[in-house]
Amino acid sequence: MIPSTFDYTAPSSLDEALKLLHDLGDDAKVLAGGHSLIPMMKLRFAEPEHLIDLNNIPGLSYLKIEGGMLKIGAMTREVETEESAEVAVHFPIFADVAKLIADPQVRNFGTLGGNLAHGDAANDQPAVMLALDASVEIAGLDGRRTVGIDDFFYGFYSTAVQEGEILTEILIPIPSGRSGNAYHKVERKVGDYATGGVAVHLEMDEQGICTKAGIGLTNVNPTPLRAVRSEAALVGTSLDDAAIASAAQYASEDCNPSTDLRGDIDYKRHIIRAVTKKMINKAKQLAFKN
């Protein structure tokens, strides 16, 4: 399978890329890791007339802690988030999630920015970003703006990144005090999209009372879904079994899965209930260790 004809430019600065993108309008697509876009182009689901390759632009790939935030450059490869000891201190969830994204070769190229900007509810990172309450920086010719993750996913393959814009950075607040986070998905085979996946981030005070809870769900809604009622069911509790059971139950009720090759609706709700419970427990245990 070979993509249809297109023109290709690999600019060496972000400004140059933004100008090109502005001039070419929606005839152009931005190429990051390419492991979602190129398969779509090979299947001719996407037929851009021009590809703007970001891989030669310096300064878009980094992991740093600054001003109480973990800042991740949009072109940072999945493998780098998976292997970073600095990231693992506060966010062991990255090692959980990266291991479940496709396979090592894909993670060598796939980028965190591309994973989010693709806007696919079947991708795993969006649920993690919801749980961690991330925000993203988006650059355009007029400057940069920051969008909270709850306002980022618009619909099927549609995000807050507008025509002429490029996602440049992901910002994640460093948790204060004791925290834990974890991700798991049920998949039919290694590297498959999730039948259902759950990301959980918890923070607690010295008495073990939950002060903050973030729960994101993968592939059980047209967009990545925040389990709002589940989060509320945990905050203010000691994360006892009853609170965890209600949070898991709410997540299974509030998601909107559809029947497909991976299973029917009831099965997927069951998976979400089971995995939510498991991930809350895992995050809770990690928080107690901190």
Add this chain to the structure above:
Amino acid sequence: MKKEITLKINGEEFTKEVEPRTLLVHFIREDIGMTGTHIGCDTSSCGACTILIDGKSAKSCTILAVQAAGKEITTVEGIATTEGVHPIQEGFKENHGLHCGFCTPGMMLRAIELLEKNPDPTEEEIRWGISGNLCRCTGYNNIVKSIIYAGAKLRGDELPSTEPVFVE
């Protein structure tokens, strides 16, 4: 509109004109004429097209040839030296790590990066490490054995037994 690219494959420099839509695997096989890199599923699932780009294992069916401009590529043709086969090749040979051999170039290139990052992996780490490479003949036991053998060889440790393991 064709683009001129210059890249190194197995240490040798090539300059060619390519269409931007040319996939790297087609470029290597058809424009360069090295057919050791295979095309299996053509959907980045099977790993038969795995090569190294600047030392990182990559699925060359999902990368454009133009993206490889300025890079150093290693294919299966480039891993043996004048001194003999690469330890991973020896591992596959000694442990019957292949049957039809179609997945083998990709398996070996992937294993080379795996062993570089993790010189003494556990069996579980190897199985996760080759989760992007499918074999449809042998099952994976002898492939895992081959990689364990190559790891030992690369570390200079005592080589594990190559005797077949029979499961009762």
